[in-house]
Amino acid sequence: MKNKDTGNFGENLAAEYLIKNGFDILTKNWRYKHLEIDIIASKDQKLHIVEVKTRSTIAYGHPEQFIGKQKFQFLKNAAAMYQYQHAQWKNIQFDVIAITLKQPIEILFLEDVFF
Template identity: 35%
Template structure:
């Protein structure tokens, strides 16, 4: 496994734990279809939450959340609809969140959670 892939998987596990600790029940992860991938899917009360996770080992090249582009957010909205259809949750209110994680070697992880980014 590539170091970048391992970092991404570690970040997604941390994000899932963080979300669970903050009342969002994670119900799916790494869902894929021909149009792309959703990192995490959760439920926050009755609201369906699609979560994009961005993990970096440092802020040397900027904050992880700076990697979210308008095109990525539009694609996430499309993927959210596809996920909801496949899982018969079309009527659920929908929210797109982002979690940015800096996972340094010597310091505790820094986790930023932005709600309703798209």
């Protein structure tokens, strides 16, 4: 599976996971200029900015280890713009879903990862 296909597959798995856990998916792959948010969801009147990392194996590290400071800064900037455009959202939380595709598929949901 190519990296883009792996990423898309992981984002679809993450969205399914969130829905099963009571989240509403507002949008996927939201973009503003060079910034992107994988999934924007809501639950209990809180906006969730979700970064999804998918790896086919953990041979080179767990998926969540591949999210660096620069990515978090991009997410902060993107979330600020989304909040500006959708001012009704006052409560915001940043989450990570890390997926490993080895069998069985592993999904790790890390809530409120910064701020």
